[in-house]
Amino acid sequence: MEKRWVLFWVGIFLQGLTASSQVLISGRIIDAVRLTPLAWVHVTHHSSRLITQSLENGQFTLSLPSSSSNDTLLFSLVGYRERRLPVQELLRTRSSTIITLEEQSTILKSVHIRQSKLKERTFGIRKRSPLIHFTDGMFKATDSVEIGQAIMLGQDQSPITSLQLYVTESRKDSASFRIRFYRIKQNQPTDLLWESSVFRRGPIQEGWLRFDLQSANLTLNGTFLAVLELIPEPGSAALKPLSYEIKLGGRSKSFYRKKNSDPWHTPPHHYCLSVTALVNPSLQETEVPETIPVFSLFSKAVADTFHLFVRLPPSYPRSPKRSYPVIYLLDANAYFDQVSELSSSSIPESILVGIGYKDAYLMDSLRIRDYTYPAAPASDSLMLSGGAERFYTFLTTELIPEIDRRYRSIPTNRTLMGHSFGGYFTLYALHKESLGTFVFRNFIAASPSLTYADGYLPQVFRLSSPSTNHFVFLTLGETEGSSATFKDFSEILHKHSTLQIQSKIYPRLDHMGTVLPSFQEGLQLIEK
Structure with missing residues (x-):
């Protein structure tokens, strides 16, 4: 059962040692x-x-x-x-x-710092809403995890004076951290530039957790990744995880990994992590701007207004007689900017339409209302739920006709994709197609909430018989703890001969970690 987004999702991974001795x-x-x-x-x-x-x-x-x-x-x-x-x-x-x-030495190039009056400025995710808080729930207190935020400085070498992370809840327990900086090349962290262990003893207070780096005499320039490693201590299993804030939406680059021998992954959100540096006064504190909706549309079916994000393919203005496939993305307030970049490289010649709300706070509240069916039992404590039928009517009779009117779209080549409850609705829409309609050709369901309403959707698909040819990409994270339900549902879909099914369990990924890999790989499979 999916919890509120304000807590996000905690992947549960218990691996027992079964050897006899x-x-x-x-x-x-x-x-x-x-x-x-x-x-x-x-x-x-x-x-x-x-x-x-x-x-x-x-x-x-x-x-x-x-x-x-x-x-x-x-x-x-x-x-x-x-x-x-x-x-x-x-x-x-x-x-x-x-x-x-043995220590591994790295020979650094000589640096030259311009002799001019420098000013301390902050770079990274430095602004946050005082009213809306989203907390990362991807990790446990026993995880040795590295979280990193891309920092963009100018070309001049600049002294780094501090690193900050916004903590959302005070904690009396001691904590240990390691700070690292990596060079970013081709949108991936590469060479280690600097590292230091910092051990905090005593209470951690809500607010900006600041690490003073002035004594390190560290100078950096260009684009690099500022990383904070959260190091578990003896007895960590009895402690609550460090609660730090994240930001939804935007095109900033963020990365994480659970141990330093793992590859880097991209989360579906950004960390409220920043650095201060002494820079030339002409270098301004800037954050990568968020994409704003192209238009809003009031739905009579849902009795609410939706905000629509649109990315046109690069060739669109140059090819006035050409029509394009359309990708419909749920939870656009959180995912549109990142998926927009993915689709530019994965399947560039498509129109991407993100379906969102006024802001991320409303998305958190209303997505369950719109993506689920039937209504949740009272024991689930979901005040608004069960509106998928009305939302499906909005998509098929209000939004899609509006997109077809505004843009040169191909009506027979539409893709719907969503994650978690969005993945649940994606499969709900697939079920609607089995009743005789043909709205979408492709469906990408990342970590769908298959246990919702006592497994309503798996039960429905056991009885349905899709009559049209659709492509379905179904995914799960290995550490989500619901692999049996996922495999059982995959087998149900495979029994429908008219469906082209591909399913995948991503190694070492949790619930939130599957978002971008699923969307990227799903779009690449559609391209093929």
């Missing part, structure tokens, strides 16, 4: 030259995906299946060379196991 690996990790303990070293056993981190004194402990004696462990820490050691070797010396890691 276990072996315990422990030791101490130190710097090979200084012989000082190394904290937060990742110790990874790839076969079982088990991972731990060393403590501040360099100590680590990892319990492995007894069958792992022929495997190896990977020791990794940014700034040091990775080291692999056989489990058998570690078992032989378990009483006095010392692992040394």
Whole structure:
């Protein structure tokens, strides 16, 4: 059952160790030259995906299946060379196991700072609404996660003075962080530019959590990624996660990963994370502007006004006689800008129409009203729900005719895509097509809320018989904890011979992490 967006979604991932017996690996990790303990070293056993981190004194402990004696462990820490050691070797010396890691030097280019009067300015996500708060719920207190926000400075080397993250809830527990900066190339984080561990002891107060970096003598320029790693401590399972704010919508670049050996992922939101730097006074504090709706449309069916975002393909103004497929995107207040960039590279020759509300706060409240059917039971505490039939009428009899009137569209080539409850409505619309209509050709349902209303949709599809040929892309995150329901529903759809079904479970991704990968891959499959 999907909770309110103000909390977002917490992916639940419980992986049990089922071996009949276990072996315990422990030791101490130190710097090979200084012989000082190394904290937060990742110790990874790839076969079982088990991972731990060393403590501040360099100590680590990892319990492995007894069958792992022929495997190896990977020791990794940014700034040091990775080291692999056989489990058998570690078992032989378990009483006095010392692992040394060699520092990996990076030669930096010489920098020149212009001798002019500099002014301290803030870059990144620095503005937030005092009335609307959205909190990231993607991670648990036990996750070692890195969150990063793209920062755009000028070409001059500028001293970095601080890094800030907005915390939405005070916490009395201590916390540990690591700050990193990465270069961004081709829209992906690449080279590590700088890192430092910061350990905060004492209460964390609601508001801007500030890390002073003046003593680091760090200078950066151009576009880079400012990263804050949230490091779990002993006893983290009993702590509540650090509650920090996120921003919906906009074209800023944000990234996250759950450990530094993972690839970077793009979240469907942005982190309220910024840096201050001493820059030339002519360099202004700017944020990437959000796309504004092209027009609004009052729906008689829903008795409410919707705000529509539109991106035309690059060739549209140059090809006045050409018509284009149309992609209809739900939850446009949150996803339009990012999907607009995805579609430019994935399927550029289409019209993208985002269906949104006045603002993200109303989207959070009204999406459940419009995307669900039937009405939720009182026990679910959803005040507004069950309006999918009215919303479907709005789409088919009010919005689509308006889009066809305004733009050169191909009526037989429409795609509908949504995530979570939006994915639920996407499948609801697919069900409506089985009743004899043909409105959409393609359906992309990312992490649909299949358990809503006691599994209403799976039950409906068991009894329906789609009579037209549609393409359906159905996805789930591996850590969502509902794979059995997803696989069962996929099998139900595969039994309908008229449907072209492709389903995918994304490894290591949670509920919110599937949004952009699902939309991108779904559009690429449609292109093929």
